[in-house]
Amino acid sequence: MAPDFDFPKRFGKENETVEEPQVRELRDYSESRFINRGRIDLPFLVLTVLILTVGVITVFSASFARSYYETGNAAGVFLRQLFFAVAGIVLMMFASRVKPKTIRKYSKLLMIVSVGLLFLVLVIGIIGGGSRRWINLGFTTFQPSEITKLAIILYFASMACRYKDQMKTFRYGIIPFGFWLGVVVVLLGLEPHFSAIIIICLVGGLMMYAGGANIKYLVLIVLVGGALLLLVLLTGGYTSERITAWRDPMAEKLGDGWQIVQSLYAVGSGGLLGLGLGQSIQKHMYLPEEHNDYIFAIYCEEMGFVGASLILILFALLIIRGYWLAMRSRDRYSSLIVTGIMTLLAIQVFLNVAVVTNLIPSTGISLPFFSYGGTALLMQMAEMGIVLGVSRNIDDK
Numbered sequence: 001m002a003p004d005f006d007f008p009k010r011f012g013k014e015n016e017t018v019e020e021p022q023v024r025e026l027r028d029y030s031e032s033r034f035i036n037r038g039r040i041d042l043p044f045l046v047l048t049v050l051i052l053t054v055g056v057i058t059v060f061s062a063s064f065a066r067s068y069y070e071t072g073n074a075a076g077v078f079l080r081q082l083f084f085a086v087a088g089i090v091l092m093m094f095a096s097r098v099k100p101k102t103i104r105k106y107s108k109l110l111m112i113v114s115v116g117l118l119f120l121v122l123v124i125g126i127i128g129g130g131s132r133r134w135i136n137l138g139f140t141t142f143q144p145s146e147i148t149k150l151a152i153i154l155y156f157a158s159m160a161c162r163y164k165d166q167m168k169t170f171r172y173g174i175i176p177f178g179f180w181l182g183v184v185v186v187l188l189g190l191e192p193h194f195s196a197i198i199i200i201c202l203v204g205g206l207m208m209y210a211g212g213a214n215i216k217y218l219v220l221i222v223l224v225g226g227a228l229l230l231l232v233l234l235t236g237g238y239t240s241e242r243i244t245a246w247r248d249p250m251a252e253k254l255g256d257g258w259q260i261v262q263s264l265y266a267v268g269s270g271g272l273l274g275l276g277l278g279q280s281i282q283k284h285m286y287l288p289e290e291h292n293d294y295i296f297a298i299y300c301e302e303m304g305f306v307g308a309s310l311i312l313i314l315f316a317l318l319i320i321r322g323y324w325l326a327m328r329s330r331d332r333y334s335s336l337i338v339t340g341i342m343t344l345l346a347i348q349v350f351l352n353v354a355v356v357t358n359l360i361p362s363t364g365i366s367l368p369f370f371s372y373g374g375t376a377l378l379m380q381m382a383e384m385g386i387v388l389g390v391s392r393n394i395d396d397k
Helices: 021-031 042-071 076-095 100-105 107-124 144-162 175-190 194-211 215-235 238-247 258-269 295-327 332-356 374-391
Strands: 013-017 126-128 131-136
Touching (some): 042 374, 076 374, 107 144, 194 215, 295 374, 332 374
Antiparallel strands (some): 126 131
């Protein structure tokens, strides 16, 4: 027998009823336990695919010179990135079908797995650029820190919901979050991977703040953490050398400042309208990491100030639309995970552009949807899929 609910009248109209929460929950459960069937947010989807398309084209333009020189196949890097882009779209659409409550259910497991992978990379990981950050899968390499970024967002949101009424206390609002952040920071520090530490700490702190943690505790943690980070940067070997090169790159233009100088040459050479797609000079073995961390410099050189401004506007629109969806999410957990994902995207875009233009020292942070890298691109597309999944439950899009 169906439950006998007393439906209240609405706006004085006898024939209109308000759906009780219990009824809505039963209806949602009967539709599907795990699958989202609502309509996705079309503006968010279009912006994501548009930025991804521009990014893949830029990878081809930025990489063909080095790819041809090193492998004899000018399109080698592009084809691999195109494969991951297509796979990423499929993953995004799949993730958009998974309900937020299902994601929350497995968020702790994802956190544990990501920590396990960070430990595993220290044991069997391959070394590149003086760091051990990747696991070799044979056909490609895999960077566990990319999974950890998402795991922090999903699990911290889950804990913030669990301790909702106790988040102002140090015991529940700081200690559980600080434990997981501490474990992750230690493991990343052993690789070492300081750029990931910076991003994860920023995102983790934001999730704690958005979840309701006491601002006084957070400020104290930021001050202590900032002091420790500054100490590490100033005494940490190659990191201190990067700071020296950042302060006066021309003094080290044939040494540690080479990459910065070449990046500034590329950005400046673009002028107002750029040299034209495919016409970059700096990508011809002058600028290191031209299709990875410094791909935005090549984009500026070829598309100019106007083109760079347009792509940054697209990023801004995507981020703003994401926050708009977060504010209209049906439940607290959905709102928190969308807020975390969009903040992660905003942080990475800002830091990458800041590095390319020498606003801050080189950190090794890639540009989302642009920089070459299969693991990062797949995770970014999965994150966009989660946001689209949340949008399926919003009725006023």
